[in-house]
Amino acid sequence: MKPSPKTRGRTDAGPTPTPAAARARYAARATVLKALAHPVRLMFVDHLAAGERCVCELRNLAGLDLSTVSKHLTVLKNAGLIQDEKRGQWVYYRLCCPCLGNFFTCIENILKRQATTKLKGLASK
Amino acid sequence: MKPSPKTRGRTDAGPTPTPAAARARYAARATVLKALAHPVRLMFVDHLAAGERCVCELRNLAGLDLSTVSKHLTVLKNAGLIQDEKRGQWVYYRLCCPCLGNFFTCIENILKRQATTKLKGLASK
DNA sequence: TTCATACTTGGCAATTTAGCCAAGTGACCA
DNA sequence: TGGTCACTTGGCTAAATTGCCAAGTATGAA
Secondary structure (H helix, E strand, O other): OOOOOOOOOOOOOOOOOOHHHHHHHHHHHHHHHHHHOOHHHHHHHHHHOOOOEEHHHHHHHHOOOHHHHHHHHHHHHHOOOEEEEEEOOEEEEEEOOOOHHHHHHHHHHHHHHHHHHHHHHHHOO | OOOOOOOOOOOOOOOOOOHHHHHHHHHHHHHHHHHHOOHHHHHHHHHHOOOOEEHHHHHHHHOOOHHHHHHHHHHHHHOOOEEEEEEOOEEEEEEOOOOHHHHHHHHHHHHHHHHHHHHHHHHOO
16 A cells, blocks of 8 residues: 555645745744754743843853854844843843743643653663 | 842742753753754644655655655654654654644744834834 | 943854765565 | 665765854943
């Protein structure tokens, strides 16, 4: 038996509007995810969820060179996740997007499930 | 005026259990996000959300070398996002995590907001 | 105007990632 | 037993990412 080759000739159930548009949308999503896919940037987002922070505060949290911190923040900003505001000699960053909480809840679910599966795997040996 | 330096000496409002544990959790989350942070893998997840697929179906979707597709699937599997099952000579992959829908909703919000901001930026010139 | 603080930007080296090709494994057919 | 199909794995190169240092800009204080 062969797996049904109806991937094309579809009756418009599921994803894919036009190939090109779909590709563009996946690329756009990937850009956002890539911005989040780093421990330090994830930490920044987590802390910014509690309120705005200036760069030097985030530098203390990360324990990295200021230039490195600045570049991480630029990545998050370019992805549309945070915005900055200069007040005096300080630059404050804050989250743009209130929905990131759900986001992390979902990731935690995945991690939990992963842990459970790993345990099951060990038990069945 | 200086920004309040109470980042340490905190009264346990907000994130950070212990520095080491926090770092580990951010790293774990980043691993999951990194797995999702690629257009092709995102497309796979999107299609798998509609039901299981064998590798060659996904290969057709992506238009990439079979070995490349296989490696992308390995990345998703190692991140705990999908699981595989061999039936006959085919290997079928399916999603582990039903919550990925919310995930994408959130990303779409970010993208929309980004588009709006960009428009506003253009308008104010 | 001079100096210090708070960043940002450019440039570099080390590491990681993404793609392909080639070779290997396992299931099924003749 | 030999061949084909459906994958996976190893190895390679090109490109992207992450960190630091050094240099530049902007704000406020002396």
